[in-house]
Amino acid sequence: MTPFERRAREAQTRLADRGDDLLALFPSRNLFYATGFAEEPGERHLFFLLPATGDPVFFVPELYEEQVREASRVDDVRTWADDEDPTERLRAVVGEFDVGRGRVLVDDTMWARFTQDLRDVLPDASFGLASEVLAPLRRRKDDAELDAIRRASRIADRVVDDVRALGSDAVGMTEAELAREIERRLVAAGGDGLSFETIVGSGPNGAKPHHGSGDRIVEAGDPVVLDFGTRVDEYPSDQTRTVVFGGDPSAAFCEVHAVVREAQAAAVAAVEPGARAGDVDAAAREVIEAAGYGDRFIHRTGHGVGLDVHEEPYIVAGGGVELEPGMVFSVEPGVYVPGEFGVRIEDLVVVTDDGCERLNESERGWASPAT
């Protein structure tokens, strides 16, 4: 049995235990997790329909049939052609499951146009989200998953160390040029594309936590937030360093950097089985608040990382999720001074039987060799 077949069986067991009737996935990480078929969401009707008991059905556009059969072990693949009405074909296929007034769990990221169609063909059903059964499975990573995340993290570590080593050679490049250089190196090191849009936030752009990269030129002494990742076997890395390429940064920045670094270390130290997500957030937040920057730490401390770069468990203030061995998440406190600079330091960690292991080990300071 493949890992995918095993996961689909576990999902069926959970559906049956809960009294839910049907799981309906569309192209998503959930779909890959349960079937091995990886595809981007698109405007064509493509569903994986898994009943609580019995065999699953793939409902796919004709031109996907060969790929779906190759990637998954699902035998029952129904197709619809471009000149057919997919909603009417879907009505017939879904009708075979005899859901009636039952409960259907739809993929959390399923587009409204498709959930509207499912509601149309299942007018008496009630609806929930696929994560109700899949999130508990996906939250604890198995060895193969951990291995992929580890390999992706090692690539990101190597690239951030190499980019830091550019030192004053990076001064004069635009953020976008530096981002392309990072991306080129990720692929050269064996990464499969990017796990999210590369962030190179220099000077005041670093104060916008979701700034990508732009035309601003990196100057000597500028704090630069470098947040980027790649994938290995579908699993992502996610790590952040805040560095200075050549020149001396301001004293204000040096102080903030030290505070964020301490906060990050305190949060990592708080990770152990049985601790709550909120405990980890609090450990970081207390350090930053004590230093007087509490109102500049405007986001949560971290997020789970798996097939999705952002998934459970979320490391938020008051978060009640109990940490369990096998959970992987980011620890990434930050302080943002609008108009001046930002600092964020981020590592992935995996919860172990008696604490945690950091998956990123690249240098965390701000200095570059030529500074």
Place this chain on the structure above:
Amino acid sequence: MTPFERRAREAQTRLADRGDDLLALFPSRNLFYATGFAEEPGERHLFFLLPATGDPVFFVPELYEEQVREASRVDDVRTWADDEDPTERLRAVVGEFDVGRGRVLVDDTMWARFTQDLRDVLPDASFGLASEVLAPLRRRKDDAELDAIRRASRIADRVVDDVRALGSDAVGMTEAELAREIERRLVAAGGDGLSFETIVGSGPNGAKPHHGSGDRIVEAGDPVVLDFGTRVDEYPSDQTRTVVFGGDPSAAFCEVHAVVREAQAAAVAAVEPGARAGDVDAAAREVIEAAGYGDRFIHRTGHGVGLDVHEEPYIVAGGGVELEPGMVFSVEPGVYVPGEFGVRIEDLVVVTDDGCERLNESERGWASPAT
């Protein structure tokens, strides 16, 4: 008034005319179209709420506030913090619109987890899709939109001509290497990233219409499907050529290529205002059926192209959409011989007052200079 403000006003007029009460967008092309704020979908609650009358509200995570204010001209931006329950905050904000038993149009690509929340906070409302008001606006491109698509198409034309000129130098490269080379050239020519996953389908891989690129090595005489695109000012290109790098292809391929090229020309010739989408599809399909390959043409003839690479109008068999000046779509018949090869030839066209204009003008034959 910016184009974005003008479009939001037009959407309000349409909402009011239809008796609908509220448009709810989330990060999507629709959101960019109506506000100028471009962002990828994410797991945080971020909505643009546009009532039929009165002022719109942005409901965004705290860390997005600055970016949303910079990108849009919307004054009323409400934020929620990571330690708040966004659904409860949303309930309060949505409550101000007094929707009651009214009708809400949600973004077509809104994730189920967010539509479930809107249904939760608006238990008496009925729901439809945003495209009911936005698709008619987005279907006819204005001059600025056409200009962006034209510039993106010129970049793609230049790159496919340059890649074809590699001739036998491309023999021995893997599909993935050739894809990276194409992507490097798109960016060097001024393109902004990719408009979709680059397809390099060599030999039998060309018979899978949605194959990306893999480890297969391009050999002399192999038919290779090259389907790729980039963006300019958020608007995409989309074009396909099927070429042979060095060596002689099979006679079977040469025949199929000639049939597809003729079918593509026939379909383009059928484009004019007042014609139906189905007429264009039929023009291509008739040529391919007459040549005996009808069952190998397993997809529609084309799709609209705008902010979304796939949008209305869809050029499908029997499609009743009447073509209007300003519509932009692909014309891309194909023939796929499983286990052997595929052929697809694709240009974008814009409907003009008396016919159409092709937006791609690169060479359509299969030969490369060194063949």
